[in-house]
Amino acid sequence: MTTRENIVLVGPGRAGCSLARGLTRAGHRLAAIVGGSPENRRAVAAALGDVPVVPHAAALGMASLVIIAVPDDRLVDVATALAEGTPAAPTTLAFHVCGAKGRSVLDPLAARGARTAAWHPLRSLPVRDLGPSGLDGALVAIESDPADLPRLESLARAVNGRPASLDGRRRDTYHAGAAAAGNGILAVFDLGMRALMRAGIPEELARRALATLAEGAVANAGRTGPSAALTGPVVRGDAETVAAHIRALRRDLGDADAAFYAALSEALVRVAAARPDGAKASSVRRVLNEPGNS
Ligand SMILES: NC(=O)c1ccc[n+]([C@@H]2O[C@H](COP(=O)([O-])OP(=O)(O)OC[C@H]3O[C@@H](n4cnc5c(N)ncnc54)[C@H](OP(=O)(O)O)[C@@H]3O)[C@@H](O)[C@H]2O)c1
Numbered sequence: 001m002t003t004r005e006n007i008v009l010v011g012p013g014r015a016g017c018s019l020a021r022g023l024t025r026a027g028h029r030l031a032a033i034v035g036g037s038p039e040n041r042r043a044v045a046a047a048l049g050d051v052p053v054v055p056h057a058a059a060l061g062m063a064s065l066v067i068i069a070v071p072d073d074r075l076v077d078v079a080t081a082l083a084e085g086t087p088a089a090p091t092t093l094a095f096h097v098c099g100a101k102g103r104s105v106l107d108p109l110a111a112r113g114a115r116t117a118a119w120h121p122l123r124s125l126p127v128r129d130l131g132p133s134g135l136d137g138a139l140v141a142i143e144s145d146p147a148d149l150p151r152l153e154s155l156a157r158a159v160n161g162r163p164a165s166l167d168g169r170r171r172d173t174y175h176a177g178a179a180a181a182g183n184g185i186l187a188v189f190d191l192g193m194r195a196l197m198r199a200g201i202p203e204e205l206a207r208r209a210l211a212t213l214a215e216g217a218v219a220n221a222g223r224t225g226p227s228a229a230l231t232g233p234v235v236r237g238d239a240e241t242v243a244a245h246i247r248a249l250r251r252d253l254g255d256a257d258a259a260f261y262a263a264l265s266e267a268l269v270r271v272a273a274a275r276p277d278g279a280k281a282s283s284v285r286r287v288l289n290e291p292g293n294s
Helices: 014-025 038-048 056-062 072-083 103-110 146-158 168-198 203-224 239-252 255-272 278-288
Strands: 006-010 029-034 065-068 093-096 115-121 139-144 162-165
Touching (some): 006 014, 006 056, 014 038, 014 065, 029 038, 029 056, 065 072, 093 103, 093 146, 103 115, 139 168, 146 162, 239 278, 255 278
Parallel strands (some): 006 065, 065 093
16 A cells, blocks of 8 residues: 555445445545435444544545545535535545546536546445455546546555546547446347247246356456357358348347347447458348348
């Protein structure tokens, strides 16, 4: 640990408590929390121990590090409320942990002398403490002044995250990528489940079987990248099988699912193009371009 931070946590929810707990495990000090409803106090105390609750206006003046982990739609109001209080010392750093919004949402704090950043842990934080494994090697995407990067990277490593600098002009692109991999994959999983169940496989078995299949594909993609991990009819260039799939889905599940599968197949042709044998997959485009197959 380089410097021991004196932390004020604004928003003692799932993300905030997880990070604050992880940082105190790493030797930093949690000085106070801001916000949190009375009905959640017991859960917060269970996660963080007996920490004083202070008003928004006190936060900037008493912290070396302000972690803002409020719901995304409260960020603007919270930044304004924090900025109405005591000014920050020149080394005070305030960051928020929202993936969808940039560092500029904290401009009111910068105007009060704080250094500001966006520090987004790319993983689900479902409870108020992640345990000793912390972020478990997850990416922490950082948007900051370059001078603050080493400090922010060190905080990420302290909770077992892997820091990387994010180009703030591409934040929406970054967040869309995360949503595609983290959420979009579930639309594909849902299509898979309904198709198996329509073919007579019991629901729970379908769920478990597809999870095993998908976990294998995702683990391989994590090791080698998606194009090398690709298997199945598209990468084999088996256009007739893809056409049969589209017809069957249209008959058994409807037009929307058939069109979704066709769009997935088209996307897989593009994924396959990065392989040395990628040209085989392009023959699938022929059937996708036939009337009724897209
Ligand atoms: N959870 C995740 O998986 C995850 C992962 C990465 C990033 N994030 C980011 O973390 C942030 C918080 O998300 P979360 O999932 O932790 O939400 P959450 O569990 O609902 O926690 C939000 C916290 O903010 C408090 N709060 C609400 N309004 C406030 C205000 N005006 N001032 C101070 N505190 C206030 C809430 O208090 P009460 O609820 O007690 O009223 C609660 O303690 C978001 O920006 C989210 O995008 C979340």
